[in-house]
Amino acid sequence: MSQLSTRPLHPNFGLEIMGLDLSQPVSDQDFAFVRRAFAEAGVALIRGQEHIAPDDHIAFSRRFGPLEEHVLTQFLLPGHPEIFVVSNIVENGRHIGAHGGATQYHSDLAYLSEPSLGSIFRCIECPDEGGETAFVSMAAAYDALPDALRRRLTGLDAVYDYAWSYDRRMAKIRGPLTAEQKAKTPVIAHPAVRAHPETGRAALFLSDVWVRCFEGMDEAESQALLAEVMAIAKAPEAEYRHQWRPGDIVLWDNRSTMHRVCPYDAENTRRLMHRTTITGDRPVRAKAA
């Protein structure tokens, strides 16, 4: 029997898992427990891991599958390209990590043809106030939709256009994409409702950051539909806000949740997070409800 225990984070989704030390090898039995909790709950919190090394973070992450190396290679941790650094900290006149980009709800790497399975985010430094990560369950959001909207979305494909989105939102902050980065992020389409490959549960898979339109629908009509659906998904009562402590690790399932960073005083406080990103599969359309 696993000695691990859990407590809920939000009525709709999320669990804290107690009893793990990721500086030590995790037994197959404990890992099976974590993996199931993660897939079913969407978000899993493990506290008290301030003592672990980047190699421990990477080794634990690899248990879930192969890891991504982010297209923004300038923000990879030197010597550990599996770790994507997210930070507002400037050293020697340059940002040490990706900054300012995640204030809107998204699922990591949703714009790739094989979006990420999940991300494992470790807090190294955080402000005392603000800088929380907020999460919503896209499985719960799907369940909350009116029947007609649920049926309509199940038949749709959403068109992701990373370069279009980056030009509009990020180019001024981070500088333009290189030709190589553009080549790695062609326009692609995903089903708007996907079936979770481990649990079978249907979840919305949409983005108001990267989705430009739905296939067969013009941009204005697409954006209106997207706004309608996202307003339901992002309702304040649907949100779990995680207030970070150094040593916290949160695993989120990119197949069934979205997340965003909450505002904080980026001028006067430091936020330093390490993320590993687990490679995923091509999304599969959920069966009509």
Ligand SMILES: [Fe+2]
């Ligand atoms: Fe993210």
